[in-house]
Structure formats: structure tokens, C-alpha cells
Amino acid sequence: MLQVEENWQKTIKFLIAKSKDLNQGLVTEKAFARKGREPIVYNEIKFASQSEIRIAQELEAKGVLFFPLPLAVRHETGNIYEDHREVDFLVCLDGTFGILEISFHEGRYEKDKEKDAWFKKSGILCIEHYPAEKCYHQPKVVVEEFLSFLSKHKR
Numbered sequence: 001m002l003q004v005e006e007n008w009q010k011t012i013k014f015l016i017a018k019s020k021d022l023n024q025g026l027v028t029e030k031a032f033a034r035k036g037r038e039p040i041v042y043n044e045i046k047f048a049s050q051s052e053i054r055i056a057q058e059l060e061a062k063g064v065l066f067f068p069l070p071l072a073v074r075h076e077t078g079n080i081y082e083d084h085r086e087v088d089f090l091v092c093l094d095g096t097f098g099i100l101e102i103s104f105h106e107g108r109y110e111k112d113k114e115k116d117a118w119f120k121k122s123g124i125l126c127i128e129h130y131p132a133e134k135c136y137h138q139p140k141v142v143v144e145e146f147l148s149f150l151s152k153h154k155r
Contacts, residue, residue, distance in 0.1 A: 029046060040053065043060075049132060056068055057139065064093060064147065066089050066090065067091075068089055070086065070087065070090050071086050072085045072087065074118070074122060087115075088100060093151060095155075096154045096155060097126075098128070099126070100142075103129045103132060126149055126150045128145075
């Protein structure tokens, strides 16, 4: 048995909060750095927009397990840019996973479709895209609709 130091939770929380090497929001952070910007931090989590924060707050209010800006890896080609993907939210509802994406850019249909197919290949079948403006102004409506769709994918 390992001897665990007293207040170990505080130590771990500090290490997580102060670490620069986490992969949460890594792709977003790199994209922002190229533009001389930094991601928005809310509740010790990186986000790319206020729309994402509003969705996170709604998911928190519903008590749903979610992963904001997670880096997904499936080593197929050996090229990082092809083997890594970052989604806005990976959401788990009663053991079923789905992806909620917030769309900022028009005309990205082909790129989004390819990204969706990449995840569907691994069995994540519920992938929904919502306009950023709707996520910002109506986060409750967006989350309720998404969770309704996700519940229909339960295995």
C-alpha cells in the first residue's frame, strides 16, 4: 500500500490547474497562439468562445458528464494533424457518448463531414452541430435538444 499524503486532493488540483502540458484545449490553444490570443478560462477549463462556456454551464446545471475540447487520438497515418482531432464537447449520457459541436464558420461542410466520419468510424454516432449564436443565446434549448438526440442512441 502506498502512503498517501494528507490533503493530496489539493496537491493534485494545483498540479492540474497550473500545468501547461494538459491536452485539454491543446489544438485550440495552438490555433489561438498563432493569432497572438489565449483561450478563455472558465472553471479552470479552456474554452474557445463564450458560446462554449454557456453550453458548459448548461451541461453543469444538468449534472451531465462532459469533456470540453478533448484531444482525440487514433493513430492511423503517423501524421499528427491527421491522427488528432479536437471536438467542442464529448458528452456522456447514461453510458452513451456523443459530440456537440459549435459552428462558427460557414462553408465548412466538407471539413466537418470528414471530422464527423472520423469519429463515427470509432462508434460515436451522435454528432450534432449548432450555430454559435444559438449556443450563446439559447444554451438550454441546445443542450436539451442534444441530450434528447443522444438518449436515442443508447445501446
